[in-house]
Structure formats: structure tokens, C-alpha cells
Amino acid sequence: xxxxxxxxxxxxxxxxxxxxxxxxxxxxxxxxxxxxxxxxxxxxxxxxxxxxxxxxxxxxxxxxxxxxxxxxxxxxxxxxxxxxxxxxxxxxxxxxxxxxxxxxxxxxxxxxxxxxxxxxxxxxxxxxxxxxxxxxxxxxxxxxxxxxxxxxxxxxxxxxxxxxxxxxxxxxxxxxxxxxxxxxxxxxxxxxxxxxxxxxxxxxxxxxxxxxxxxxxxxxxxxxxxxxxxxxxxxxxxxxxxxxxxxxxxxxxxxxxxxxxxxxxxxxxxxxxxxxxxxxxxxxxxxxxxxxxxxxxxxxxxxxxxxxxxxxxxxxxxxxxxxxxxxxxxxxxxxxxxxxxxxxxxxxxxxx
Numbered sequence: 001x002x003x004x005x006x007x008x009x010x011x012x013x014x015x016x017x018x019x020x021x022x023x024x025x026x027x028x029x030x031x032x033x034x035x036x037x038x039x040x041x042x043x044x045x046x047x048x049x050x051x052x053x054x055x056x057x058x059x060x061x062x063x064x065x066x067x068x069x070x071x072x073x074x075x076x077x078x079x080x081x082x083x084x085x086x087x088x089x090x091x092x093x094x095x096x097x098x099x100x101x102x103x104x105x106x107x108x109x110x111x112x113x114x115x116x117x118x119x120x121x122x123x124x125x126x127x128x129x130x131x132x133x134x135x136x137x138x139x140x141x142x143x144x145x146x147x148x149x150x151x152x153x154x155x156x157x158x159x160x161x162x163x164x165x166x167x168x169x170x171x172x173x174x175x176x177x178x179x180x181x182x183x184x185x186x187x188x189x190x191x192x193x194x195x196x197x198x199x200x201x202x203x204x205x206x207x208x209x210x211x212x213x214x215x216x217x218x219x220x221x222x223x224x225x226x227x228x229x230x231x232x233x234x235x236x237x238x239x240x241x242x243x244x245x246x247x248x249x250x251x252x253x254x255x256x257x258x259x260x261x262x263x264x265x266x267x268x269x270x271x272x273x274x275x276x277x278x279x280x281x282x283x284x285x286x287x288x289x290x291x292x293x294x295x296x297x298x299x300x301x302x303x304x305x306x307x308x309x310x311x312x313x314x315x316x317x318x319x320x321x322x323x324x325x326x327x328x329x330x331x332x333x334x335x336x337x338x339x340x341x342x343x344x345x346x347x348x349x350x351x352x
């Protein structure tokens with residue numbers, strides 16, 4: 001087992017390894033005194049791991065209840081968020097109680113936002129069961145729901161009390177979900193670790209889960225500790241996301257987040273080559289790695305469609321937008337551009 005300490009507005013441990021889910025109650029009791037714990041999960045994940053988590057929590061002295069919602073990005077909305085709050089109110093959940101998020105990024109984002117806002121904030125723990133959530137969304141305190149106008153438009157920063165990542169849960173991931181996580185891992189390699197990039201070329205992620213997840217979490221930890229509220233260097237974690245979020249929006253979220261980020265990384269790197277920010281070899285290596293992990297690089301929407309979809313992106317400020325642009329493998333920069341200039345970047349990224 002690996003343990004990564006995060007020092008932010010709330011300090012907490014990220015535990016990574018095999019066989020951790022049955023020990024969840026024991027580990028949680030070390031940071032949150034036994035209380036009423038609301039397990040928040042989706043129908044897919046709860047069917048697989050809900051019983052194990054419930055029994056573990058109860059054996060450690062927690063009194064449990066569950067809130068289970070339909071899986072998928074379409075459930076990450078104000079309506080389901082409101083249902084969760086109302087359910088907690090009806091059950092008389094107190095400020096001394098807690099939420100335990102069991103699932104992928106949608107579950108973690110929704111449960112975290114509810115924890116942050118219920119009675120002005122109660123404790124919560126993240127138990128990511130997807131590779132993508134383990135390496136990215138479960139760490140760092142970003143919580144949110146989507147609005148009709150865009151992804152993650154209502155949310156806040158709210159750090160968990162514990163993140164427990166049982167790599168055994170990745171064994172039940174569908175292949176598409178595995179690839180989604182690999183896209184985010186490639187993102188980490190592109191922004192800050194040529195060594196990680198090389199390891200991904202040599203050995204599949206599924207053969208080195210604990211090492212890869214720990215490396216990504218350590219990188220995320222470093223960004224969060226320097227820039228918890230995402231106003232400086234933490235923005236580098238958005239590599240591929242400006243274009244990627246636009247792809248998700250244009251597809252009505254039928255294209256998964258990781259796949260969209262892969263498309264976004266490919267397009268922004270093409271644009272970076274065209275504009276002289278990086279060498280063509282950087283693009284070549286990235287495209288080879290995306291292909292190795294069966295991640296699509298071509299965007300099925302026009303530059304104009306993406307430009308309009310990116311209009312509400314959270315990375316914008318006034319009339320400007322922050323783009324994360326690669327210089328080489330393991331090094332990216334933050335480029336502030338005028339919003340109107342985004343169309344040109346999209347076109348230089350090979351999007352008609």
C-alpha cells in the first residue's frame with residue numbers, strides 16, 4: 001500500500017493499494033469518529049461494492065444509509081443533487097455525520113458538492129472505483145454538478161477527509177472506462193513527467209496500477225498544495241480539457257471524458273506544432289501512445305461547433321482563455337489568449 005499526504009485547507013491521506021475496500025470502515029474511523037455515514041453511489045458500482053463497504057463501515061461502528069442514483073454524466077445535475085440533500089434532511093443527517101462517495105468521477109463530484117453544502121459542510125471520504133477518478137477527480141477538492149449551459153458550472157472547492165483507492169476495483173472496469181483513465185494518466189505524463197510517459201510506452205497501466213496511480217496522485221498533490229484554488233500552476237492539469245470539454249458538450253456527453261480529453265490533447269498538440277511551441281516529434285510520440293491505448297485522436301465536430309461550445313468554459317476569464325500548450329513531453333505552459341482567437345487554435349489543431 002502507498003500513502004500520499006495532501007496538505008491543503010484540510011489535510012488528508014490518499015491510500016492506494018489492493019484489498020483496501022474491506023478495510024474502509026477501519027481507515028475512516030481513524031479520521032472521522034464513527035457516526036452516521038451516507039453512502040453515495042451509482043447503481044452500477046453499488047451493485048458490485050455496496051455490500052462490502054456497508055459491512056466494513058458498520059463493523060467499525062458507523063450507522064449507514066445509502067443514496068443510489070442512475071449511473072452516467074446525465075445524473076450529475078441539480079435535480080439529483082437536490083434529491084440527495086432532501087434525503088439527508090429527511091433522515092436527519094447532522095453536521096457531525098459524513099458522506100462516503102463510492103464510485104467514479106460523477107459520484108465523487110456530486111457527493112462532494114453535497115457534502116460541501118449540506119448544513120454548510122459535513123465531512124466526506126472519497127472511494128474512487130474508476131481509474132480516472134483515482135488518478136484525478138478524487139484528489140484535490142473539486143466538486144460540482146453540471147448545468148444545461150455547461151459541465152461543472154455549479155460547484156466549489158472542498159477537500160475530503162480521506163481518499164481510499166482499492167486498485168482491486170479496477171478489475172471490474174469495462175474496457176472503455178479503463179481507456180478513459182489511461183487518457184488522464186497520459187495527460188499527467190505530458191504536463192510533468194517524461195519518465196512516466198516512457199513507462200506507459202513500455203508497460204500497460206493495468207500491469208502497474210499502484211505505481212502509476214501513486215505517481216499521478218503525487219503530481220496532483222504538488223499542484224494542489226501550490227495552488228489549491230486553481231488560479232495558477234494547477235491550471236496545467238487542464239491540458240487537453242478546453243477542447244475536450246467542448247467535445248463532451250457537442251456530443252451531449254455521449255463521448256466519455258477521457259476519450260474527449262485524448263482528442264483535446266491531440267488537437268492542442270497539433271496546434272502547438274503548427275504555431276512553433278513544440279517539435280513535431282512531440283506530437284508523433286503522443287499520437288503513438290494514444291494509439292497504443294486505443295484512444296481516438298480525431299474530433300468528429302467542426303471547429304465552429306467546438307468554438308461555440310467552449311464559450312462557457314470555466315478556464316475563461318473575461319475576454320480571455322487559458323490554454324495549456326505543450327513544449328515537449330513532460331513540459332507544458334499556460335498561454336492566455338483572447339476568446340476570439342480560440343477558433344484559430346482549433347483550426348490549427350487540424351479541425352475543419
